[in-house]
Amino acid sequence: MKKKLLVIGGGFAGFWSALSAVRQSRELKKEDELEITVINMDEYLTIRPRLYEVSLEGLRVELNKYFKPLNIKLIIGKAEIINPEKNQVTVATENGSRMLAYDYLILSSGSVLKAIDIPGIEKTFNVDTFNGAQKLEDHLKQLAGKNFNGEGAATFVIAGSGLTGLEVATVIKEKANKILADQAQKPIDFKVVLIEKAEKVGSYYSTEAQNYVIETLNAKDITVITGVTLDGFSHNGATLSNGQFIASQTVVSTVGLVASSLSSFFKGEKDKQGRLHVNEYLQLEEHNNVLAAGDVANVPVDDKGNSSIMACQFSMFLGKWAGHNAVNALFGHALKPYNYTDYVTCVDLGQQDGMLTTGWERTLLSSGIEGKTIKMEVTTKLIYPADDVQTALEDSYPEVPNVSQNAV
Ligand SMILES: Cc1cc2nc3c(=O)[nH]c(=O)nc-3n(C[C@H](O)[C@H](O)[C@H](O)COP(=O)(O)OP(=O)(O)OC[C@H]3O[C@@H](n4cnc5c(N)ncnc54)[C@H](O)[C@@H]3O)c2cc1C
Known part of the structure; x- marks a missing residue:
């Protein structure tokens, strides 16, 4: 047998x-x-x-x-x-x-995605699964159908500033504007609010990398609110643990x-x-x-x-x-x-921008367009199996690659 x-x-x-x-x-x-x-x-x-x-x-x-x-x-x-x-x-x-x-x-x-026990959690969005990402996209298409009119329709709240939170926060405006363009509508100046429980974003990075992230969020006009958590979400907005209310119809949870x-x-x-x-x-x-x-x-x-x-x-x-x-x-x-x-991190920071760090200290290695190019090389090529089945089979041998050397 x-x-x-x-x-x-x-x-x-x-x-x-x-x-x-x-x-x-x-x-x-x-x-x-x-x-x-x-x-x-x-x-x-x-x-x-x-x-x-x-x-x-x-x-x-x-x-x-x-x-x-x-x-x-x-x-x-x-x-x-x-x-x-x-x-x-x-x-x-x-x-x-x-x-x-x-x-x-x-x-x-x-x-x-970690479950958080707050009122309205079921109305929040995520990019954890394909269905979750599709639901977010369908929701944005629906809002685009009304030209993002209505209270909070043009404001996106991202809960959590881990790598995924940074990526969603720096890319979501581009995604919404692409949907508008597909519907032959003009771009909108969206507002993005990134909320983080820690006192500072990017505390998992080396100081140089953390500063780069903070500067980038600033340059992209993303509002960062630290030292708070998401306390609830209703159809018209998010309530934070400090009592602040942000009018928004789109809250994306990226809390780990x-x-x-x-x-x-x-x-x-x-x-x-x-x-x-x-x-x-x-x-x-x-x-x-x-x-x-x-x-x-x-x-x-x-x-x-x-x-x-x-x-x-x-x-x-x-x-x-x-x-x-x-x-x-x-x-x-x-x-x-x-x-x-080996250990590296690659993060997408939106148009023309990305960052690569190396080692457990997450030392900054590349940023800007170079960082973005490396990130795209990794996520659109390196993590896909070879198209040819036989090559993929050969690639399945367990051996040690040097990611940081391959990436640069
Ligand atoms: C938005 C996002 C961005 C990320 N970015 C990066 C990045 O930039 N770099 C990086 O290295 N990593 C990144 N990650 C993490 C990376 O995706 C995960 O580490 C990786 O997918 C884990 O692989 P896995 O096979 O362990 O699990 P998964 O990829 O989660 O696969 C698990 C599979 O098991 C199936 N499954 C689960 N439960 C059951 C069940 N009970 N019965 C049957 N099937 C089941 C699921 O449907 C799924 O197909 C990111 C993750 C997310 C969500």
Whole structure:
């Protein structure tokens, strides 16, 4: 009987896990003894890092373009229950509930936007999922249909100034004006308000990079309100924790990510984002046939106490390692320790502007048009699988690239 490798999630980590598993099973001449199944909520690898962009075109890659020729089975559904004692996963599909058994499991169900318990949260928008980004775009189209007339219609409030908050804040005016142009209407001078709980935006950057961000927000006429949180949202505006009311019909929440709740089915310590701690082979210490990869895993990356971040540069490589190691474990071969230590951040800061930082101190490396060009190179090329299936398969080998060197 074939061994069953089950992968939950078809994002960056799950996609590369599945391809790497095929590649390694071929390498070990065990392809005929292995069945690989991926469970994902839809048919796509969603390029989440681009969901804030002006256009949503090309932000989804069809999984079966790669999976079908490689004999990877894709089940569209939601994994709801994992029973690690019985090696079973219960999946809700369009045709009802299904129970899937596994010999080895890769958990790569990613992350979701942190829920905040405030009145009107359901009326806020997000760019966390493709559907979320589409909903925001449809809403802007609706407002554009009335030329953004009405109280607060031309004001956008962005809650949270992490990297995604910065991207939404610096791009949303361009997005709204593009929608107006598509409707043959003139551009509008929109107002953007960025609110942040900390006393200063960009506190996660080095001083130089932080100053660059603050200057850019200023130059782009984005109002920054710090030391406050979003307390509520009604159809006509946002209320802040300091009592201030901002008339707006569009509030976008970018308050951070937490790991998929599926991590709760496993024993063992979790970090403050709900991620599972894994060892250097990406295994869960308490479950000998489960690996975690991507945003759901906390992997130590060096001996200075740094661990992986919820980011593609980790998720893609963790996936490549996970598929490789799952196959080696299933067929009695030595596992490969994860050894990717490089760390960069690339942020889009709107028209003609972006910023690249390097290292855990997030030292400024490039900004302006150069920063933007690098950011676009990364997000429109480097994080996509090669168009050709065979090349993508070869690219799934777990090896250490040097992102900061490649990016500059
Ligand atoms: C707006 C935005 C901007 C970002 N910008 C950057 C950036 O500039 N650089 C960077 O490196 N990273 C960025 N990130 C983070 C990056 O997108 C994530 O780190 C990456 O997507 C994580 O990959 P993953 O495979 O772990 O999870 P995901 O990409 O989240 O994929 C998880 C998959 O699992 C599926 N899934 C979840 N639960 C279940 C379930 N119960 N059953 C079945 N399927 C399930 C989901 O539908 C999804 O397809 C950004 C994220 C967002 C939202």
